[in-house]
Amino acid sequence: MMLKDKVAVIYGAGGAIGIAVARAFAPAGAKLFLTGRHLAPVEVAAQDVVSAGGSAEAAEVDALDEQAVDKHLQSVTDKAGRVDISFNAIGIPNPKIRVPLVELDVEQFSLPITTYTTSYFLTARLAARHMIPNKSGVIMTVTSTPSRTGTPLVGGGGPAMAAVEALTRDLSAELAPQGIRVVGLRPQGMPETARIKESFELYAKASGMTREQFHELIASRTHTRRLSTLEEMADMAVFMASDKASGMTGTTVNLTMGSLDD
Numbered sequence: 283m284m285l286k287d288k289v290a291v292i293y294g295a296g297g298a299i300g301i302a303v304a305r306a307f308a309p310a311g312a313k314l315f316l317t318g319r320h321l322a323p324v325e326v327a328a329q330d331v332v333s334a335g336g337s338a339e340a341a342e343v344d345a346l347d348e349q350a351v352d353k354h355l356q357s358v359t360d361k362a363g364r365v366d367i368s369f370n371a372i373g374i375p376n377p378k379i380r381v382p383l384v385e386l387d388v389e390q391f392s393l394p395i396t397t398y399t400t401s402y403f404l405t406a407r408l409a410a411r412h413m414i415p416n417k418s419g420v421i422m423t424v425t426s427t428p429s430r431t432g433t434p435l436v437g438g439g440g441p442a443m444a445a446v447e448a449l450t451r452d453l454s455a456e457l458a459p460q461g462i463r464v465v466g467l468r469p470q471g472m473p474e475t476a477r478i479k480e481s482f483e484l485y486a487k488a489s490g491m492t493r494e495q496f497h498e499l500i501a502s503r504t505h506t507r508r509l510s511t512l513e514e515m516a517d518m519a520v521f522m523a524s525d526k527a528s529g530m531t532g533t534t535v536n537l538t539m540g541s542l543d544d
């Protein structure tokens with residue numbers, strides 16, 4: 283019960299990472315407040331947690347809408363008395379066509395940068411305001427490998443992920459003295475997710491391979507010769523959210539199984 287009685291808010295809780303983290307946080311003892319832009323998938327995630335004996339409530343919250351996030355956090359504090367963990371797992375859809383940077387228009391380039399930095403800033407800032415009076419809390423971010431390594435055809439995705447990792451460090455520099463840790467997770471593509479299935483398909487086609495061959499190629503670059511799973515990512519999220527990780531803040535955990543050096 284590493285998260286016994288911790289009150290956790292998850293944004294993008296209807297997505298692959300949000301659901302996996304909710305499923306791992308619940309048996310660790312957390313009280314979950316699951317949110318997403320559309321209610322239906324979040325309700326399914328909450329039902330799943332409750333059926334397994336956990337505690338979860340679902341709400342429709344657009345994590346780019348300041349008022350909606352603020353109102354929801356206030357309702358969580360009113361019901362549960364506090365906010366201990368804020369986990370943002372939102373993801374905007376993959377572009378259907380991968381455009382090289384020299385041909386990309388400004389709006390397409392800016393979209394991931396604006397979306398991710400705004401949402402991470404808003405959810406962190408508003409959660410921190412509820413955590414500061416308690417001198418305790420954990421704010422968590424999710425990024426991907428283009429934050430740290432040159433990757434073709436991701437448009438503004440690389441700069442967006444690098445910016446979120448910088449924000450993770452800067453938030454920690456300001457909030458850690460007040461008892462709030464800010465930590466990130468940087469998983470490599472987890473092939474069981476719809477996002478990565480689609481992305482591998484696109485890259486495979488462009489390289490004249492099957493999706494399975496492309497998967498093998500990416501896996502061969504890891505030390506383990508396999509890609510990590512949602513369960514492994516979520517188990518790390520539980521540890522990072524828990525008091526056992528009190529020595530970690532201002533950093534992003536590298537979950538790439540050796541394929542990306544620190």
Ligand SMILES: NC(=O)c1ccc[n+]([C@@H]2O[C@H](COP(=O)([O-])OP(=O)(O)OC[C@H]3O[C@@H](n4cnc5c(N)ncnc54)[C@H](OP(=O)(O)O)[C@@H]3O)[C@@H](O)[C@H]2O)c1
Binds near residue numbers: 294296317
């Ligand atoms: N999947 C992976 O293996 C992997 C690996 C490394 C990093 N990541 C990163 O982790 C993030 C999540 O990935 P995922 O695979 O879980 O994606 P996903 O399955 O597409 O889930 C993303 C979720 O975010 C929700 N969302 C989007 N905009 C939102 C907003 N403004 N407010 C609230 N919710 C919003 C989506 O809701 P709707 O569908 O209703 O819009 C969806 O439920 C992405 O940034 C991705 O790049 C993923």
